[in-house]
Amino acid sequence: MLAATVVGGISLGFLYGLVALTLILLVRTTGVLNFAAADVGMFCAFIAFIAITQFQMPVVAAIALTAVFAALLGALTYGSIILIRPADPLMLSLRTLSILIIVRALAYKFWGANSPYRFPRIVPDGGILVLGVNMNYTQLTVIALALVMALAVSWLTGATRIGLMLRAVSSDRETAADLGVAVIRVDLVAWCMATLVAGVVGILVAQLTFLSPDMMSPVLLAGFAAAQLADMQSMRTALIAGVALGIIQSLSSVYLNQPEWSQVLSFAVLAGGLLLRGQLRRRVVAT
């Protein structure tokens, strides 16, 4: 029972970590805290759902379509938030709030009436025993995919030319531009990547739970938490933090009888974690 709970927590936690990954990616390149990070994924999940159920597309085709849609959505979001009129990071982050509102409201308008929906099984039911613990295929897929995506993002940012440019832009946008880096193109890559990852997270969350317009609320919150705990810097720390939060949530919801106490605990953990991280940062005054 304990092991199963922990496994459940780990798989959910990886999803939190992935959301945190996209947040950090966008903060480090464009400086924007993307409040809509998770919910664009929700919208993509709905697109996939419509493709599979209403248009009877085969799963692979639907996923491909969703990927294209996610990239386009990422570009659109980038355009309407940053390109349209540059501003300081706080203002840009507030603009993403409006995207969050719009995306959620549209999802409610189109599909809210009959929610929650049961997302078609992409992964077969059943499970296997791993190290003596029973894990179902969905959880395994989530963990595997999450690891793959995390590795892919870190490979992309670490080893490729685009990745190099991303890191250059990350550390100093103006100098990067002076050195000839096409900052806008790099930004677009970052935003499309972030939305793609969000889309995958959205589909996986729908698999693990249900599909509904507000399904990403806890995911967004935990993703934020994980990203903040990683100081918006290290993607690896964010993943670890996400998994930790997932495990804590899972354990507390099972072993604490009331779901409310589980939420209180999550809050306490978050507050404690943020405070601790604040303490660890040394305050240096430059005069």
Next chain:
Amino acid sequence: MSARPTPVASSWRPSITIPLVLQARSGLVVMLISLAIAPVILSDYELTLFATGVSYSVAVLGVALGFSSVGMLTLTQPAMMVIGGFVALQLIELWHFPFLLAAVIGTAVGMLSAIPLGWLTCRLDKFSFAVLGFAFTYLVAMLMSSRLLVDVTGGELGKPFPAATAFGLPLQGVWGYSLIAAVTLVSFAVAAVLFRSTMGRILLVMNQDDVVARTAGVNTNLHRISLTAIVSGYGALSGALVGQASGFIAPPQFDVALSISLLAMALVGGAGYLLGAFVGTLILQFVPAFLGFEQIDREILVGIILLFCLVAAPNGLLAALRHIPMRRRP
């Protein structure tokens, strides 16, 4: 177009540097006139909608005060509204307190409960605190809707909020509205007085340069905590007013979506202006309800208007109307 990339500033301070004290008096006058005209031109039902909007504007004012003075992103306001509203409700229902007294006590309770949050503001950077604010609102909304407190809050369905009475008679219609309008106007005036004083100047300095403020003798932590308490007090008062205006109060109203909407209203109107909170609430809350938009279409509208404002008029509509040049920090 050879566009320079958006510089990622190392400081996350807002570009708004217009102090709240500007235009306070003319703002109050415009509010007074609008509040006075409303019962004349609106039908009874429309007046109820207007009263609800006016009640929300008090919470929005709190958010605007926090944002314009020290750049605080207040996402905890709905939690404060729920606390203030239900404390007032309990006092009225159980011990027959008059509405005003119950509202004042609800406000005080809200302010006290905000002190730990204020302490956290001192320890955390703005974005960490914003994230924590989301989590806090989520937590409180869940707690208030849960079985644990169903006796007090009526769970998800909420409870009816009894109308205020004067000399034993319930204040209905125009009289109920007048009570709300009066309290709101007074709370806005109090904000102007508070922030016009040395406290306002000190907050401005703290926001611009924390080190200068501290070495000049300012206890910045105490100020942050006090500011958080004041902002939350406005939220708690708003909760009681909303209950009074709409005749009932239910925890699910005060969710994370509301925390974003309140911030949106503060920004659209113009956080640097006293009147901004009022204007923003009217545009994003009252007008869509008045025009009969469905709830979901209203939210889409909020998102679109917010985006439009943040792009075209980052300092709010009032700033754009007055053609005040945006003072950007270098």
Next chain:
Amino acid sequence: MTAPAALLADAVTLRFGALRALDDVSISVNPGEIVSLIGPNGAGKTTLLNVVSGLLPAESGRILIGGNDISRDPPNKRSLAGLRRTFQHARLADDLTVMENVLIGASIADYPGSLFGEWLCLPSRTAKLRAQRDHAMALLASLDLADIAELHVRQLSFGRKKLIDLVRALMTSPSILLMDEPTAGLSEAEIETLIAVVNRLRASTTVLLVAHHMGFVAKVANSVICLVAGRVIARGTPREMQSDPKVLAAYMGTS
């Protein structure tokens, strides 16, 4: 029994990771004295000022004002005890006027109690605010800056900004004043004015300043302390320091 030193830094040590920013630094300044800290860049002079004003905590050692241990006090408490400072880069609010910036330094010793008087517009409070303005104008006048009182700070030269920073710090008539590179960015004429002002302060204020301009130091300081890599390597009068071999080596560099 001799009177306690106005300002005493006792065996202050501070490390940033492996770097010893301050290593067992002890400095004593007597009432009415003006002491200057000199040393090459990165020696820890500004760091020491930051520790004394409370912006950085020392790992070990104490800071005492007039015999009272203030090591654990936050910066605002030290300020209320009579310690004020100026900054290397002035740190003024660009979009406020000179007068508004200076008033920021005005005494808030009776705040927040004074807030009630303000909110009710009590005449005693209004009189107090007016007295603050007059005091500010008098200070500006003593530095020949009275005519720019209503100008916005962003229009001013760096040198003038530094002088206004000084006026802001002097608003509370501090018993101890810390000055960080007060002459950097000033014209020769402004430096002369500054020398006169600092010498006038001698009667009422104890000064610890960080400086590079040896001409300024010679005309103002009673004694000079040389810091190199976080350690005190020499103390003496300005004349003694100018010929001290250790000091010369520090500035010329050793091979």
